Amino acid sequence: MPLARHDAPISLWDVSAIEQDCSVVMDGAQSAEVVVIGGGFTGLSTALHAAQKGLDCLVLEANHIGYGGSGRNVGLVNAGLWLPPQDVRAKLGEAGGAALVDLLGRAPDYVFSLIEKHQIQCEPTRAGTIHAAHSPAGYEDLARRAEEWRRLGAPVDLLSREDAARKIGTSAFHGGLLDRRAGTINPMAYARGLARAASAAGARIFTGVRVKSLRPNGDGWRVETTSGPVDAKKVVLGTEAYSDALWPGVNTALTIIHYFQFATEPLGSKADYILKERQGLWDTGAIMFSLRRDAYNRLIIGSMGSVIGGLTGLSKRWATKKVRRLFPDLGPVKFETAWHGRIGMTPDHLPRIHRLADGVYAPIGYNGRGITPGTMFGRAMADLLSGGSEEDLPLPISPLEKAPNRAVMSRLYELAFTANQLIKSV
Numbered sequence: 001m002p003l004a005r006h007d008a009p010i011s012l013w014d015v016s017a018i019e020q021d022c023s024v025v026m027d028g029a030q031s032a033e034v035v036v037i038g039g040g041f042t043g044l045s046t047a048l049h050a051a052q053k054g055l056d057c058l059v060l061e062a063n064h065i066g067y068g069g070s071g072r073n074v075g076l077v078n079a080g081l082w083l084p085p086q087d088v089r090a091k092l093g094e095a096g097g098a099a100l101v102d103l104l105g106r107a108p109d110y111v112f113s114l115i116e117k118h119q120i121q122c123e124p125t126r127a128g129t130i131h132a133a134h135s136p137a138g139y140e141d142l143a144r145r146a147e148e149w150r151r152l153g154a155p156v157d158l159l160s161r162e163d164a165a166r167k168i169g170t171s172a173f174h175g176g177l178l179d180r181r182a183g184t185i186n187p188m189a190y191a192r193g194l195a196r197a198a199s200a201a202g203a204r205i206f207t208g209v210r211v212k213s214l215r216p217n218g219d220g221w222r223v224e225t226t227s228g229p230v231d232a233k234k235v236v237l238g239t240e241a242y243s244d245a246l247w248p249g250v251n252t253a254l255t256i257i258h259y260f261q262f263a264t265e266p267l268g269s270k271a272d273y274i275l276k277e278r279q280g281l282w283d284t285g286a287i288m289f290s291l292r293r294d295a296y297n298r299l300i301i302g303s304m305g306s307v308i309g310g311l312t313g314l315s316k317r318w319a320t321k322k323v324r325r326l327f328p329d330l331g332p333v334k335f336e337t338a339w340h341g342r343i344g345m346t347p348d349h350l351p352r353i354h355r356l357a358d359g360v361y362a363p364i365g366y367n368g369r370g371i372t373p374g375t376m377f378g379r380a381m382a383d384l385l386s387g388g389s390e391e392d393l394p395l396p397i398s399p400l401e402k403a404p405n406r407a408v409m410s411r412l413y414e415l416a417f418t419a420n421q422l423i424k425s426v
């Protein structure tokens, strides 16, 4: 039975995605070999790959597909992690670090191959992404990244100030790093497409079902939900920054910050000179800024923090000012939608794979970069649960640790982000 949705859209993508949510209502007690909690990239990629391997798999999502970070995302399908490759190797060791950098460097290819294979209607563009320098120091950081990626054979170009201005349509940046492996998508549509593909492969996808508790049951787990019990052999928590108190410690392992976005109404051809090759962009600023167009020529800008004052308040003033400063020739624009979402940060900016108990795993901590890692870690979960070894996971299993001073840090970040909006909107 299809799910009747009664909740409001959570983002532009929730409304503009052509892909439909194929999930259904859970009807009574269930059992499965693998139960996945969370209907985002991680959970759905786990379900897709597990079902393709012949595992009987079931997804339980408290709200709707893509309700978490996956449906609120900017849609930048990036290669690698936040940290430059050399820093990843320094933190994880030469061999392990190099393997993770290699896996995630190739991950956009894999994401776009899934989109192609399953004909996911998610507005894919494959023109790359631009990491734009907000300052001369930002440019130096990009030069260091470019040198290392080139050494590794990645197709990246360090853009001069003039080249960046030509591609972006503004001379506000000090240069940029064009990564040709990357691209953009409508992230909600990608999540729904993964769900459709997983369902076609045999997975059962249930939404509107919150998991309340997990307890050992024979050689597996009893999963208590708001719609009845589910018996499982193995469980994957793909709840990331939207984790509740289900498993003690998962929701305190991450420091939560917010990221918000404003989308204009479709601008027609007058916005064609902005990111004219349709790259997605983010900058090197400590309080990051992002910019892209969607398939309907909406301009979408975002930054760290929450939407304050809806479509008429402080954040709207910030967005208006930002667009005017970057693109003075564009003229006034009308904003159609604004939304924000939660990002889960780890102290070292590396993701984690936790084994919470025998047969219970939680890949989390994407630090705001989850499309490619979520997809790859989901695939790795399926490999593991179908008889693979923990040794072959993209990251070593790590113990669950509380993020230091997480509540205080979250509040401090939020204050700094609000101050940024205030300062930049006058």
Ligand SMILES: Cc1cc2nc3c(=O)[nH]c(=O)nc-3n(C[C@H](O)[C@H](O)[C@H](O)COP(=O)(O)OP(=O)(O)OC[C@H]3O[C@@H](n4cnc5c(N)ncnc54)[C@H](O)[C@@H]3O)c2cc1C
Pocket: 037, 038, 039, 040, 041, 042, 043, 044, 060, 061, 062, 063, 064, 065, 066, 067, 068, 069, 070, 071, 072, 073, 074, 075, 076, 077, 078, 209, 210, 211, 212, 238, 239, 240, 241, 242, 243, 244, 246, 259, 260, 340, 341, 342, 343, 366, 367, 368, 369, 370, 371, 372, 374
């Ligand atoms: C505004 C924003 C912009 C971003 N931009 C980018 C970007 O451009 N590129 C990029 O790569 N990454 C980006 N990210 C990060 C990325 O979106 C996340 O890392 C990714 O979506 C995490 O996916 P996930 O499947 O692990 O978790 P989520 O997509 O967050 O899904 C977790 C799900 O678990 C469900 N859940 C929680 N508890 C329970 C329970 N007890 N029972 C049942 N269900 C439960 C929630 O309802 C939720 O739907 C962005 C994040 C945000 C918020």
